[in-house]
Amino acid sequence: MTVEAAGGPPNASQITRKGFSAQRARELPIYAFLFCCAALSIVTTFGIVIVLFEETYSFFKEVSIVEFLTGTEWTPLFTEKHFGVLPLLNATMFMAVGAMFIALPFGLASAIYLSEYAPQTVRSIVKPILEILAGIPTVVYGYFALQFISPEIVQFIFGSDTSIFNAMAASIAMGIMILPLVSSLSEDAMRAVPRSLREGAYGLGANRFEVATRVVFPAALSGIVAASILAISRAVGETMIVALVAGQIPNFSWNPLEAMAAMTAYIVQVSLGETPRGTIEYSTIFAIGSMLFVTTLVLNILAQWLLARFREEYE
Amino acid sequence: MSTQTLAYDTAGRNAYRRVWARLFHTVFLCATLFGIVALAVLLITVGLDGLGRVSWDFINGYPSRFAERAGIKSALFGTFWLMGMTAMIAVPIGVGAAIYLEEFAARNWLTKIIETNINNLAGVPSIIYGLLGLAIFVRVMGLDRSVLAGALTMALLILPIIIVAAREGLRSVPPSIREAALAVGATPWQTVRFQVLPPAMPMILTGVILALSRAIGETAPLIIIGALAFVAFVPDGPLSSFTVLPIQIYNWTSRPQPEFAQTAAAGIVVLLAVLLSMNAVAVILRNYFERKRKW
Amino acid sequence: MVDQEVEVREAEAPYMRPILPVTHSETSLPGLKMGAVTAADPADEGSVLELKDLNVFYGNFQALKDINMSIGRHRITAIIGPSGCGKSTLIRCLNRMNDLIPSFRAQGEVLFEQQNLYSRDIDPVEVRQRIGMVFQKPNPFPKSIYDNVAFGVRINGIKGKMDEIVEKSLRAAALWDEVKDKLSQSALALSGGQQQRLCIARAIAVEPEIILMDEPCSALDPIATLRIEELMRELVSTYTIVIVTHNMQQAARVSDFTAVMMMSEERAGEMVEFGDTREIFTNPKDRRTEDYITGRFG
Numbered sequence: 001m002t003v004e005a006a007g008g009p010p011n012a013s014q015i016t017r018k019g020f021s022a023q024r025a026r027e028l029p030i031y032a033f034l035f036c037c038a039a040l041s042i043v044t045t046f047g048i049v050i051v052l053f054e055e056t057y058s059f060f061k062e063v064s065i066v067e068f069l070t071g072t073e074w075t076p077l078f079t080e081k082h083f084g085v086l087p088l089l090n091a092t093m094f095m096a097v098g099a100m101f102i103a104l105p106f107g108l109a110s111a112i113y114l115s116e117y118a119p120q121t122v123r124s125i126v127k128p129i130l131e132i133l134a135g136i137p138t139v140v141y142g143y144f145a146l147q148f149i150s151p152e153i154v155q156f157i158f159g160s161d162t163s164i165f166n167a168m169a170a171s172i173a174m175g176i177m178i179l180p181l182v183s184s185l186s187e188d189a190m191r192a193v194p195r196s197l198r199e200g201a202y203g204l205g206a207n208r209f210e211v212a213t214r215v216v217f218p219a220a221l222s223g224i225v226a227a228s229i230l231a232i233s234r235a236v237g238e239t240m241i242v243a244l245v246a247g248q249i250p251n252f253s254w255n256p257l258e259a260m261a262a263m264t265a266y267i268v269q270v271s272l273g274e275t276p277r278g279t280i281e282y283s284t285i286f287a288i289g290s291m292l293f294v295t296t297l298v299l300n301i302l303a304q305w306l307l308a309r310f311r312e313e314y315e
Numbered sequence: 316m317s318t319q320t321l322a323y324d325t326a327g328r329n330a331y332r333r334v335w336a337r338l339f340h341t342v343f344l345c346a347t348l349f350g351i352v353a354l355a356v357l358l359i360t361v362g363l364d365g366l367g368r369v370s371w372d373f374i375n376g377y378p379s380r381f382a383e384r385a386g387i388k389s390a391l392f393g394t395f396w397l398m399g400m401t402a403m404i405a406v407p408i409g410v411g412a413a414i415y416l417e418e419f420a421a422r423n424w425l426t427k428i429i430e431t432n433i434n435n436l437a438g439v440p441s442i443i444y445g446l447l448g449l450a451i452f453v454r455v456m457g458l459d460r461s462v463l464a465g466a467l468t469m470a471l472l473i474l475p476i477i478i479v480a481a482r483e484g485l486r487s488v489p490p491s492i493r494e495a496a497l498a499v500g501a502t503p504w505q506t507v508r509f510q511v512l513p514p515a516m517p518m519i520l521t522g523v524i525l526a527l528s529r530a531i532g533e534t535a536p537l538i539i540i541g542a543l544a545f546v547a548f549v550p551d552g553p554l555s556s557f558t559v560l561p562i563q564i565y566n567w568t569s570r571p572q573p574e575f576a577q578t579a580a581a582g583i584v585v586l587l588a589v590l591l592s593m594n595a596v597a598v599i600l601r602n603y604f605e606r607k608r609k610w
Numbered sequence: 611m612v613d614q615e616v617e618v619r620e621a622e623a624p625y626m627r628p629i630l631p632v633t634h635s636e637t638s639l640p641g642l643k644m645g646a647v648t649a650a651d652p653a654d655e656g657s658v659l660e661l662k663d664l665n666v667f668y669g670n671f672q673a674l675k676d677i678n679m680s681i682g683r684h685r686i687t688a689i690i691g692p693s694g695c696g697k698s699t700l701i702r703c704l705n706r707m708n709d710l711i712p713s714f715r716a717q718g719e720v721l722f723e724q725q726n727l728y729s730r731d732i733d734p735v736e737v738r739q740r741i742g743m744v745f746q747k748p749n750p751f752p753k754s755i756y757d758n759v760a761f762g763v764r765i766n767g768i769k770g771k772m773d774e775i776v777e778k779s780l781r782a783a784a785l786w787d788e789v790k791d792k793l794s795q796s797a798l799a800l801s802g803g804q805q806q807r808l809c810i811a812r813a814i815a816v817e818p819e820i821i822l823m824d825e826p827c828s829a830l831d832p833i834a835t836l837r838i839e840e841l842m843r844e845l846v847s848t849y850t851i852v853i854v855t856h857n858m859q860q861a862a863r864v865s866d867f868t869a870v871m872m873m874s875e876e877r878a879g880e881m882v883e884f885g886d887t888r889e890i891f892t893n894p895k896d897r898r899t900e901d902y903i904t905g906r907f908g
Contacts, residue, residue: 042428051447106349132354140586147576208336237443239534498745499812501761
């Protein structure tokens with residue numbers, strides 16, 4: 001044994017007190033920096049809230065909240081200004097719900113297929129393809145909606161006198177865009193359902209379809225609902241598709257063949273022009289932004305709450 | 316009830332059940348194919364419209380009032396500038412936050428708030444980040460419509476994604492490695508710096524590339540902070556004004572003339588090519604290091 | 611030093627008695643009766659680590675109850691007992707590895723050179739520099755053999771020629787001849803037994819005073835186990851070794867002192883007997899020890 005105790009393990013030496021350890025002292029700034037990195041997220045949130053609500057506040061000094069929330073005319077860029085947000089809000093919600101008509105049936109059905117039916121090889125091919133679909137930039141969907149969905153599908157079915165800008169094309173494009181989100185989150189939820197539940201049902205003589213729809217689907221329901229809410233939230237915040245294909249005209253309507261400006265489309269419209277700070281137009285985009293922020297936040301929190309409940313049940 | 320009747324009924328009912336089960340097997344399969352078909356149609360549409368327009372002149376040309384002469388050089392360079400700077404800002408901060416949360420954070424209310432908050436930020440629409448960037452970076456900090464303002468905005472936007480990816484990377488390093496380092500007297504930071512971060516790096520890098528590929532297609536926040544559509548020069552510094560591929564595409568798409576639609580499609584082809592190569596790099600990296608990993 | 615130690619022990623004896631009624635009869639107090647020590651250095655060097663009324667909790671669950679023991683310098687102390695009785699928890703208390711578990715809480719004292727390792731102003735990092743550890747499963751860093759040994763030396767700023775320190779440590783861990791030609795190869799390419807000896811070399815390289823071994827052979831085959839046991843006997847002339855093992859034969863083969871732990875009715879780990887290894891195995895004082903070592907349970 002030749003570890004001739006280089007200087008010897010200093011038996012008598014005391015273990016240094018925490019504050020005096022040089023190495024530790026040198027590292028303190030590192031820990032502080034790392035904490036700041038994590039805390040930046042809080043600063044960001046505060047930044048968003050402050051920025052949005054500061055301008056929104058000055059907006060509501062000029063426009064009454066009642067008019068904003070109940071008015072059905074939105075013409076802040078005209079000489080005769082009206083500040084009723086309902087047309088924009090309605091358009092956003094209308095198109096988001098429309099997107100769910102595509103994303104929900106197709107997304108859930110493919111989730112059931114991938115989770116309950118698909119052999120491993122099919123899964124390993126289909127899942128990456130859906131991931132690609134999720135990774136396509138939204139401006140590309142906008143192009144696709146304007147150049148293909150609107151003329152080749154909507155106008156094909158409803159006649160060529162239909163406006164090329166219409167809510168339906170936007171909804172279809174958004175539906176395709178959020179389909180992978182619905183399908184992958186729902187699939188995760190269904191796969192989290194314990195095997196024992198499935199085996200119990202198979203043991204009673206149920207077939208695959210019955211197990212999938214009557215056992216797995218209900219058991220995963222809260223996770224599936226959460227996935228759907230997240231998808232709606234994504235559609236509500238979606239910008240480029242609605243800006244390109246749903247038009248810029250504020251239109252309080254439930255006709256999917258008409259053009260209607262969504263909240264995000266309005267923000268884009270104003271941003272493309274020159275709007276100096278301090279004008280009412282500048283404030284409007286922050287007021288709309290606040291509305292958008294609150295809506296998506298509520299939806300996200302709801303979804304997270306549901307997911308947490310779902311996890312508690314099965315994990 | 317006689318057993319015969321029961322047997323007969325069961326058989327009939329089972330046949331009926333089987334038909335439904337078969338039918339829906341097909342329905343589910345078709346629904347799954349829908350997404351794939353949609354992707355195929357999208358790619359074919361874009362390809363048919365745009366592939367013919369892609370040429371060296373297109374890639375090396377500046378925007379123009381004439382669709383047939385318009386090129387994407389400034390947008391392509393703008394995109395690379397923006398992504399480079401976004402990465403330089405977001406990666407250290409994102410990885411730092413991930414290290415703090417994964418390795419050092421005490422399990423207390425503050426950590427919980429930060430984690431919940433990051434989750435919520437991931438769900439905030441990108442256009443809201445544009446408003447934040449407009450008010451803070453463009454106006455208050457006076458960065459104007461510069462690459463820097465855009466990069467800061469984009470960095471905030473992709474931070475949550477990078478943090479999640481980096482945490483996953485750190486988590487893939489087994490705890491026994493941390494114990495080994497601590498047991499020879501390494502400080503928590505030395506443990507992370509020398510033994511946890513190096514093996515986690517490939518996975519973190521993969522996540523970063525994927526996060527950047529999300530950012531590369533983002534259009535809305537950059538429109539809000541006022542990135543220009545018509546830029547006839549390549550950015551020459553962080554404070555230069557700029558345009559990016561998606562904005563150029565948006566601009567061309569929104570024009571009524573059909574020739575510009577082709578130009579837009581050509582732009583999309585280039586954008587998708589960039590995206591595809593980034594994803595390919597990420598996948599190759601991931602596979603390579605997963606095979607190399609021994610634990 | 612020795613005399614002083616005796617007095618300390620005597621003074622402790624009264625309050626230890628209720629827990630360890632039989633063991634702590636004056637004749638079998640560990641660390642005192644050097645005659646009982648097996649082949650080790652005849653000069654008794656007293657105790658280096660003292661546990662006083664150590665209680666450990668994970669949240670509300672009590673994992674260890676009233677542990678008292680002293681670890682003799684340059685001796686091998688084995689901790690044995692059935693699985694789940696808290697052996698690993700106990701050994702991980704000795705260099706504050708348990709600090710990594712968020713709900714962990716310790717009461718009582720672990721005295722190292724008269725200092726309580728759990729007092730507020732002690733830096734756990736420095737504790738671990740001086741009390742090294744070898745783990746159940748070999749856990750080399752995914753780096754070269756050389757870098758594995760050198761890591762602790764580098765970060766602790768130990769002076770000296772690195773190549774020499776690496777060689778010396780690998781020799782001390784009886785690994786040098788097997789790896790001297792491939793120091794730059796990945797440590798993960800070594801066999802399990804070699805990896806574990808590399809982990810020992812890595813621990814030795816930072817020159818700790820105590821090496822804790824938490825079931826170091828449980829993942830190894832019998833031949834590799836034997837190598838490690840031989841190695842422990844060699845190392846003990848320079849270091850103090852504490853080993854947790856579920857293998858009673860191993861404890862009997864290598865250790866000078868043995869602590870037997872059992873799970874109490876509330877599932878907390880207790881020490882039922884502690885003393886000279888030969889005594890424990892040939893003439894156990896506690897009924898539960900006897901049952902355990904004769905294989906009647908556990």
